[in-house]
Amino acid sequence: MAAWAVSIVVGVLAVAVGLSVLRRRSSSVAAMGLLTLGGTALLTAPMLGMIPIAVFGSFPTIDKAGSLHFFRDGVHWRLFEASDPGVQLIGVHLGHLWIVQVLAAPLPAPLPALFPDWAAFNAQSFLNLWLAGWCAAAWLVHRSGDVRVALLLALPFALNLHQFRDINWYTVEKTAIFLLPLWLLCLDTRRWAACFAVGALAMFLNVYMGILIATMGAWTTAAELARGARRDPSRLLCVAMSALGMLPFALWQGVLMRGAHAPGSPEDFLTQRAALDVLSLSPWEWNRLEGWRAMNLAVLTLAGLWLYGELIWRRGGGWLVGVVLCTLLALGPSANPVYMALFDLVPGFWRVAKPETFFWVSWLLLVTAAAEALASMRLPNRAMLLVAALFLVGWLVGVRAHPVYPDFYSSPR
Secondary structure, three states: HHHHHHHHHHHHHHHHHHHHHHHHOOOOOHHHHHHHHHHHHHHHOHHHHOOOOOOOOOOHHHHHEEEEEHHHOOOOHHHOOOOHHHHHHOOOOOOHHHHHHHOOOOOOOOOOOOOOOHHHHHHHHHHHHHHHHHHHHHHHHHHHHHHHHHHHHHHHHHHEEEEEEHHHHHHHHOOOOOOOHHHHHHHHHOHHHHHHHHHHOOOOOOOHHHHHHHHHHHHHHHHHHHHHOOOHHHHHHHHHHHHHHHHOOOHHHHHOOOOOOOOOHHHHHHHHOOOOOEEEEEEEEEEEEHHHHHOHHHHHHHHHHHHHHHOOOOOOOOOHHHHHHHHHHHHHOOOOOOHHHHHOOOOOOOOOHHHHHHHHHHHHHHHHHHHHHHOOOOOHHHHHHHHHHHHHHHHHHHHHOOOOOEEEEEOOO
């Protein structure tokens, strides 16, 4: 009961303060941070209160027990030892273990550490859910201009069933999807220094997020170059600075993938890993989760309306190209010439063992399209409350009630 009380009290207070800030300062970043914190705490209750009490999700699993083992072994201190088997296996993205190190660091006596090491993984999981909602809301209000819509559509991005499946079974860095809307926001607002920092952070936290940002950067660059004299040099500078931030990590990852201790050959990664963990269109599944629960039908409907309007009335289609391309990559290597072309041409692409990760880009673009479609309807507050209630019911049925939604297990010692 105490964990429920903590989650509810923190959630209600955060929402109340956030609404108060929002009334004084429209679309305040701080207000959206408080509102998404409150929403995350309430919707996932009693998760926040359980952080120091029990492990989130199944334990032990190979991924989660292995991650805890590697942390206790101190692999994150040995990042520059290229022959270390643990560093070879994990790769350059050891940033998540450094976050655990900070959260579990001893405090001056007689104070205890903020969290035990296993609970620091819990705290990081909750933090990533909150940050995903906050960054998505900030990005969506930038695109749609409607705070109500931004907060509502941040829900299916941040608290997606795929996220909770990763919390349930896999390692914590897979949930760091907040980097994607954050990078798009920095790009759209022409903040080149922030793009540099986000690019570097992405590679250090999760190389997959770095690859996704690089994919969006390549697409942005191609679109700008195609505009000819109308191109925007500031956007190209932001992309270039993002690449510069990623470069040292990418080079070191290349070193780690060579040598006698490399964890598998390119063929092993292709046939034994990448070919298994993919988006499936028949049956419609995302990482073996039912499509209607993992993708949210309301979002797909709104996004479809937006894309239809863009293609028919504005003769656009750039975002549709991005959705299609990343979805094709998410399908993995089986009978997929697009994926195999990158496998053959891009150095190091063979290490991509989770091709369905590319769908995060597609999903973010679809969520953004849905937000713009809903904002264009200019619904009154009462109608928006009804839409929010429908989204909430859909989330409770499609996500919270799903068997892979993480339970709480006794803490390891």
